[in-house]
Amino acid sequence: MIETIQLSKKFKDKTVVQDVDMYLDQGESVGLLGPNGAGKSTTISMISSLLKPSSGDVKLNGESIIKNPSDIRKVLGVVPQDIALYQELTAYENLKFFGRIYRVPKDQLEDRIQHTLELVGLKDRQKDLIKTFSGGMKRRINIASALLHQPNILILDEPTVGIDPQSRNYILEMIRRLKVQNGTTILYTSHYMEEVEQLCDRVYIMDHGKVIASGSQSELLSILSNEDTISVQLSKMSPPLAKEVLALEPVRQVEEDGDTLKIISKKSSNIISDLVRLADQHQVKIINFQMVNPSLEDVFLHLTGRTLRD
Amino acid sequence: MIPVFLAQLAKERRHPVILIVLIAASVAGTVIFTGGTQAPTEIAIFSEGTQSEAIEEKWETLLNHNSELQFVVSNPEDARESVQQGQADLAIRLTETDYTVITSSTMPDVAVAEQHVRSVFEQEAVIESALAQSVQPELLRTEIESAIGDPVMQMNVSSLGGDELSGYDMKTQLIFAFTLLTAMFMIGFRVNNILKDKVYGLWDRMILSPVTKTGMYTAYITYAFFIGFVQILIVMLIFRYFMNVELGDRFDLLLIVLAIFTFSMVSVATLLTGLVKKPELFYAIYPSVIPMIPIISGAYMVPGTITNPVLLFIGDLFPVSHAMDALLDIVMYNATLQDVTQPIMMMILIGVISMGIGVNLVERRSV
Structure with missing residues (x-):
């Protein structure tokens, strides 16, 4: 349905996106995972025709959209990262505005507004001004504004940034329903790997403007098939201890998280005795020790040596 | 749109x-x-010397007669200071037969005021000159003032189209x-x-x-x-x-x-x-x-x-x-x-x- 070919974007001398190859099939849900500044927003701006690529192409059903962006705009709904709404107007007035600019037929507009408000769970707040809404409610109206013209493809740019867990769950559930009930193709960008794990059939992992890995979740996790992920809870965090653990021969990566060390080491390598010895040396007690199933976060850590939130 | x-x-x-x-x-x-603009513009007048009070009294009446400007007798130091500090555009120093405009401004209102003062002094000079040769000066002054109030010839100003010229x-x-x-x-x-x-x-x-x-x-x-x-x-x-x-x-x-x-x-x-x-x-x-x-x-x-x-x-x-x-x-x-x-x-x-x-x-x- 949509594919990008060697998509690149340069701002002056800085390459923000480099040679990105991606594709999205009809009805598929694809995640674009990466830390802040990885180039996710620039990539989706080019896919949605807001930004012209420096090189490469974006194709919709085999036709380039660079010269004729109107084709993709008709079938596309974009939810920007920022709350792009009129704060001084009510939720209803905002949706009416977006319905009008998307030329939703007059006789259908009212029904569509009510249906969309119901979908985002804010029907009873439709007469309230946006500026009186909580962050989560604003995000939901932000999404609703992109749905009024019933797009086939929905691009969501970090739609859950800065909101409470309850609103986040509501939004994720809503997106899941859109995919299942309407067959909407979804491109979802986030730096929350758990959201991408929940929502997406396939994932592209970006870092420093490049796609560094892609595939289904199982395919990506298989990158770590030769490695174990060990979580060690300590009585207190000791950076010198973490440094010495990283120096152990089988250990590939060490991440400090509070008083817990996450260690990625070679499969079946026995590092426990070394860990106990080093902990003793640094006068730190090991409280808890467990082998954990690897996540996309671990894949990212493995590929870049950094966490998604770095 | x-x-x-x-x-x-x-x-x-x-x-x-x-x-x-x-x-x-x-x-x-x-x-x-x-x-503010409808209120008459106040202009300080003062005289210095032994006869100052008489001079100020005489010219205050004459200057305020038929004028949209308001001439107010003031202390000489205050008047000068007001002009120096830019609080007033001008002040007038009076003598028996002459005046001095004290100003630090080139605003048009200075010229307008000066024109009025000059015309009053010129008129008074003509009257004084006539009175000096008269045996009945008080009667002559009354006659002159009456004649000025009802002149022999009058000039009407109108626009090119013949309408009254708007101010x-x-x-x-x-x-x-x-x-x-x-x-x-x-x-x-x-x-x-x-x-x-x-x-x-x-x-x-x-x-x-x-x-x-x-x-x-x-x-x-x-x-x-x-x-x-x-x-x-x-x-x-x-x-x-x-x-x-x-x-x-x-x-x-x-x-x-x-x-x-x-x-x-x-x-x-x-x-x-x-x-x-x-x-x-x-x-x-x-x-x-x-x-x-x-x-x-x-x-x-x-x-x-x-x-x-x-x-x-x-x-x-x-x-x-x-x-x-x-x-x-x-x-x-x-x-x-x-x-x-x-x-x-x-x-x-x-x-x-x-x-x-x-x-x-x-x-x-x-x-």
Whole structure:
């Protein structure tokens, strides 16, 4: 349905996106995972025709959209990262505005507004001004504004940034329903790997403007098939201890998280005795020790040596 | 285009505070400042020496006779200090048969006052000269004053068309000056909505919709024109129908000039919007720049006050001076559309050039 070919974007001398190859099939849900500044927003701006690529192409059903962006705009709904709404107007007035600019037929507009408000769970707040809404409610109206013209493809740019867990769950559930009930193709960008794990059939992992890995979740996790992920809870965090653990021969990566060390080491390598010895040396007690199933976060850590939130 | 225009209108309807405040400021500003111009200008007079009291008493009566100016006897030091500190434009030092103008200003009101004082002294000198040769000086003075009050010949001044020549009216000028000033604020704030909506991502959302960019710009600019003109119209109607201010016989022509001014000012505001990066920066710069434009254009002053060619040139670059010329000609001299063609063309020219450059700059500006 949509594919990008060697998509690149340069701002002056800085390459923000480099040679990105991606594709999205009809009805598929694809995640674009990466830390802040990885180039996710620039990539989706080019896919949605807001930004012209420096090189490469974006194709919709085999036709380039660079010269004729109107084709993709008709079938596309974009939810920007920022709350792009009129704060001084009510939720209803905002949706009416977006319905009008998307030329939703007059006789259908009212029904569509009510249906969309119901979908985002804010029907009873439709007469309230946006500026009186909580962050989560604003995000939901932000999404609703992109749905009024019933797009086939929905691009969501970090739609859950800065909101409470309850609103986040509501939004994720809503997106899941859109995919299942309407067959909407979804491109979802986030730096929350758990959201991408929940929502997406396939994932592209970006870092420093490049796609560094892609595939289904199982395919990506298989990158770590030769490695174990060990979580060690300590009585207190000791950076010198973490440094010495990283120096152990089988250990590939060490991440400090509070008083817990996450260690990625070679499969079946026995590092426990070394860990106990080093902990003793640094006068730190090991409280808890467990082998954990690897996540996309671990894949990212493995590929870049950094966490998604770095 | 229409949905974008209607959204701007809906925002205004929900928050009409700025519109109401600016309309009130137009009316209040005019009332407050014209109240000041209607009060007679006070000029300090004083004399020094042993006969000072007699001299001051004599000339105070003569100078205040048939004068719109008010001459007030004052302490010499106070009078000089007021002039030195710029609190007064002038003071008059009197002697038995002569006077000295003490001033540090070249404002036209100094010349007007000096002309009046000179004519009073000249007349008195003629009378004194005649009285010196008369045996009945008191009778002669009465006869002379009576003759002056009922002269043999009278001069009537009329316009070229034979109509009565209208006098210059500062109140009318200030009505237009304040109305245009407050409209400039409103227009600027509304044009700045383009930048605001760009920063907040609404612009990008509109680009992804079937609305064309031309349609988007047209909607924002048309709205700024609409709200600016509505504000001006309301103020004009208040002055004309509620405050019974004489605005001439060509109200329709006034509105045409005001509409062209509004267009021109929308263009200038678009140009200024294109020069700044952020809407917040616009809010900081625009209110600082805009009040200077009517000052440079001489909108608050008696025509001819500003003579510096550089200031006149800068003033001519903005539509205010041209609008003021046209509006005052229409109200005070019953000018026709043909008579005000030149200022109208200048405003259209400023409008077209500023709009072209402004839209280009706004479009190139990445936020």
